[in-house]
Amino acid sequence: MIPGKYRTNPGRITPSNVNCGLHLVIQTSSVPEKNKVRFEQIELRLTKDSSFHNRLLQHDIEKNYSSRQGDHVYLGSSSMPSFPVLHRSSEEKILYSDRLTLERQKLTVCPVIDGEEHLRLLNFQHNFITRIQNISNLQSLIFLDLYDNQIEEISGLSTLRSLRVLLLGKNRIKKISNLDNLKSLDVLDLHGNQISKIENVSHLCDLRVLNLARNFLNDVDDLNGLSSLTELNLRHNQITSVRDVDNLPCLQRLFLSYNNISCFEDILCLADSNSLSDITLDGNPIAQESWYKHTILQHMMQLRQLDMKRITEEERRMASIVARKEEEKKRESHKQTLIKEKKRLTICNVARKWDMQQNRVTSGPSSSQDGKDSDVPSQDTCQLNGSGTCVYPEEPGSLDPVISTALQGLAVIENHLVEVDGDTLFLYGSGALESLDRNWSVQTAGLVTTVSFTFIEFDEIVQILPKLKIKFPNSLHLKFKETNLVMLQQFNALAQLRRIDQLTIDPQGNPVVNFTLWKYYVLFRLSHFSMQKINGTEVTQNDMIMAERLFGILAHVASSELPQYRLLSLLGEVRKKQFRYLLEGKGKKSGVVSEENNENKRLGGENTNRATLNYTTRDFYTEKLEEIKEKKKFCKTYIHDLVKEAAEINMKNESLQKLWPQMFIELVRDAVIEIRNKNSYMKLCLQRITDTK
Known part of the structure; x- marks a missing residue:
């Protein structure tokens, strides 16, 4: 029975025929403060017992028995x-033969109650009794x-098997x-006590109403075992979680008001109850959450009332x-979680492979210089931004297959990762290049302003x-983390970009940061970019000025030592024209130098001296060496063939000079012999002419 639903007088018992049985509503009242009456109601349905039922009707139990001063009894001494x-x-005894009221x-x-073994109802409300006793005969x-x-203790009831x-x-x-x-x-009311645990009730298979409010x-x-329980009142406790309720097949009403339940997972078993x-x-x-009502109704479709409202x-x-x-949000969240896990x-x-690669490099002759960084991931686990460790996956395809539908803008392969997050393009591993x-779509490419390697x-x-x-x-900011930047000369390569406003070099995996003057060299070499920040610090x-003082002479020496053809090969078309202009002497006129500087600034180009400071990668240098070797080999073969051919021609000429006099005499002799007989010679010539036709 729902608390507060009925407004009958305290203590009144009202019978009515319900479901072919006796329906009783027993209300007990207390007056805790300022005459405010609070009710804890209990619903009682008794199977129809004709004698008891008729007796209650005959004695008009509608009368408010609590208004009487009690039965006319005499309490003597025993x-x-x-x-x-x-x-x-x-x-x-005749008028109230089966019930006795001793309240207040x-x-x-x-x-001691003697001679009243036939009693069925006994009321001791509002007394000061400390122990249950002297009723075992009833x-x-x-x-x-x-x-x-x-x-303080439930006792003295072991003989009351009909209770x-x-x-x-x-x-x-x-x-x-x-x-x-x-x-x-059938009904057990223990509200308003000091009970801290539900126990020793699993054998009460006929119990329908259990009231443990205000404990x-x-x-x-x-x-488990309360197979007939239909109503459970647990209001005003400190309950944080509910279990086993789904094992109560007949439970219809559950009162959990004013407890400490904060999330639906704490009462998840309620969703499994069909009754x-x-x-x-x-x-x-939990009732203060915005999702409270929707979640309850979603998981408990059979509910008729929630919080006393239909x-x-x-x-x-x-x-x-x-x-x-x-549910859609949860699925999306699940996908994002899987993506993050796959990314991690x-x-x-990638970190493990990088570590293995660096170990192979440092294990050679130069291993004594650097050694292994203690922050580099080991082969078993890796540290990401100091937030925690992760285990490398044995099978890259072992995660939830739903991730395959959520990999938009995220290419995940075993040894590299490419991700666009906001305006930043993240590249992990060499395969990402x-x-x-x-x-790339024009919109995505246009949004990227930061590239992280x-x-x-x-x-x-x-x-x-x-x-x-x-x-x-539009990429204006470059970040280098674990990229093996080891020397200042490598910064020269960044000059071929369109523009750089910010540069971030992580000390982790980039030994060049240990050089005291590395920032000044970057500012000097990339001065045409007018860089604004380096490692988050404003320039x-x-x-x-300090960068120019430190490295200005270096650029001058580098350009003065290069031959003209080499210098021209390093400059762009605009620079080549300017350089030729200077070489012709026209640039010596006053104001030409300043005009060149102004032109440099207008075009955003490199200074001629700085352009000579370039960087050639090891692979490119190796390729050039191979190319030079091939050219040398070709030239050597070509010259060898030319010399051989010339030697053969010379030998033939010398042999001809030796044989020619004898050959000339033989030719003259053969000709004289051939034309000695004129007629025969003419016939022979005519015959040859005829044969040729």
């Missing part, structure tokens, strides 16, 4: 001086009311116990819509800088 003995007149009698102990008792006493209703509300009981023989119990319960469990129709959760932290079809429909949206594992894998060749050799990055300038024209005019 042979045991500590217990009073109860005596009723014969008229009282200031009793401190239960009196074996026909089905209703025992000890509300508002000072009882159906036991009301022990507002006492001092700390533990549920000694109910083993009360297997017929000290923290958890709800151990409810619950009424539930209250008001007064809990649920409408419109509320169910809205809950279904909200639940669908929440991929980065760990190949992504620059794919067809991690676990990639700088020499490999140099080779894709021209592509970077074309694919991402000042004094920094630019």
Whole structure:
């Protein structure tokens, strides 16, 4: 029965025929402050017992028995001086033969009740009784009311096997116990006590109503066996979680108001109950959440009332819509979680391969210079931004397959990762550089202003800088993390970009940062970019002046030592024209130098001296060496063939000079012999002519 639903007078018992049985509503009242009456109601349905039913009707139990001063009884002394003995007149016994009311009698102990073995209802409300005793002979008792006493322990009830209703509300009981023989119990009211745990009730298979409101319960469990329980009142406790409720097949009403339940997971078992129709959760932290009502209705579609309010079809429909949206959010969140996990594992894998590569490099002759950095990931785990460790995946395809539909803008391969997050393009692993060749949308490419390189050799990055300038024209900020920047000369390669406003060199994996003057060299070499920040620090005019003082002479020496053809090969078309102009002497006129500087600034180009400071990667240098070797080999072969051919011609000429005199004499002799007979010679010539035709 829902608290506060009925407004009958306190103590009144109202019978009515319900479901072919006796329907009783018993209300017990207390006056805690300023005459405010609060009710803890208990619903009782007794199977129809004709004799008891008719007797109650005949005695007009609609009368408010609490308004009487009690039955006309006499409490005399017994042979045991500590217990009073109860005596009723014969008229009282006839009029109220099966019930006895002793409320508000200031009793401190239960009196001895002799000759009343036929009693079925016994009321000790509002006394000072501390212990249940002297009622073991009342074996026909089905209703025992000890509300508002000072009882500390449940005892003295083992013989009352017929007891159906036991009301022990507002006492001092700390533990549920000694109910083993009360297997017929239908209603158990223990509200307003000091009970901290639900226990010793699993054998009460006929119990329908259990009231444990206003106790000290923290958890709800151990409810197995209460197969007939239809109503459970747990209001005003300190409950944080509920379990085993789904194992109660007949439970219809559950009152959990004013507890400490904060999330739906703490009462998840309620969603598995098929019988619950009424539930209250008001007064809990969970009831303050925006998703509270929709979530409850989504998981408990069979509910008729929530927090004492009937649920409408419109509320169910809205809950279904909200639940669908929440489910979509959860799926999306799940996808994003999987993506993040896959990303984390991929980065760990890239870090491991980078570590193995660096170990191979440092294990050679130069290993004594650097050694292994303690912050570099090991082969078993890797550290990401100092936030935690991760284990490398054994199988890259072992994650949830739903991730495949969520990998938009994120290319995950075993040894590299490419990700666009906001305006930043993240590249992990050397394989990520190949992504620059794919067809990037104009919108995505235009949004990228920062490019971050991690676990990639700088020499490999140099080779894709021209592509970077074309694919991402708005990239103004470069970040290098674990890129093996080891010497100042490598910064020369950045001059081929269109523009750089910011440069970030992470000390982790970039030994060049240990050089004291590295920032000044960057400012000097890339002065045509007018850089604004280096490693998050603003660049000042004094920094630019200091950079020029430190490295200005270096550029002058480098340019003066280069031959003209080499210098021209390093300059662009505009610079070549300017350089030729200077070489012709025309640039010596006054004002030409300043005009050149102005032109440099206008075009945003490099200074001629600085342009001579370039960087050639090891791979490029190796390729050049191979190319030079091939050219040398070709030239050597070509010259060898020429010399051989010339030698053969010379030998032939010398042989001809030796043989020619003899050959000439033989030719003259043969000709004279041939034309000696003129007629024969003519016939021979005509014959040759005829044969040729």
